[in-house]
Amino acid sequence: MYKYLLAFIWLPLILFTSGCTSSTQEDQEYGISSINAEIPIPKNAKEIEVTTTSSNPNIKIGVKYELDNIGGEQGFYRPESYFNKLEDAGWEEQEDKRLGHVQFFEKEGTVIAIEIHEDTFDIHEMNKDAEF
Template sequence: MRNVLLLILIVGTIIMTGCSYEYAKEDGYRMAVINEGFPIPKNAYELKPEDCTNVIAKSAKYKLKDIGDEEGTPPQDYLDEIERWGWTELEDKRVGHVHYFEKEGKVMSLIIQQNVFDVFEMSDELEL
């Protein structure tokens, strides 16, 4: 009986370790909850989003280990994936670790921090 319990404990630990929220290109991407056309890493864990303002129509906040470094630099693979989904980065509008992307008249903002990132769908009132 003791051996069975030990085996269950070991298997459970292995399963739980495989469910970590860590950035890995190989895990793939899924649609953001606020915009079905904007990708986020598949294993990102959704947190309570920031409040919307007159320039932010929708917001989502995610936790994901290794999504950004101390300066808020996102993985290049993630930026490449955003472009593959049809978004164009507005590089001249970038401010520090705040990235803006445009697609079909919609503007999304991506703010990367160490282990956390925010995605904002900007309102139509925003003038870039």
């Protein structure tokens, strides 16, 4: 009896926690950015502010999002799963342009900068003639 009870409890638990997810579920975890429909944004990220003017002449438009636990304490950690999602969407990281916690990605001639902080991140679409 004990053997059947263990099988009844453990088998469903193992199957449930095995990590079987569909790609549809992953797609549903992301929406699109308000500044560029090509940029995926985690659905649970809350848009805080859109900036249409900047003192930086390299920035065309920017947006700030709030997202719990992105970047870890003080924004030191790369959100690998988010950056992988960007690459899946066709954005190529420009590693040679990285500046501290600011990473640059390019897709079809458009360059974006993603600045990671503790619990927030900024996305800036760069001007075509931007200098890095």
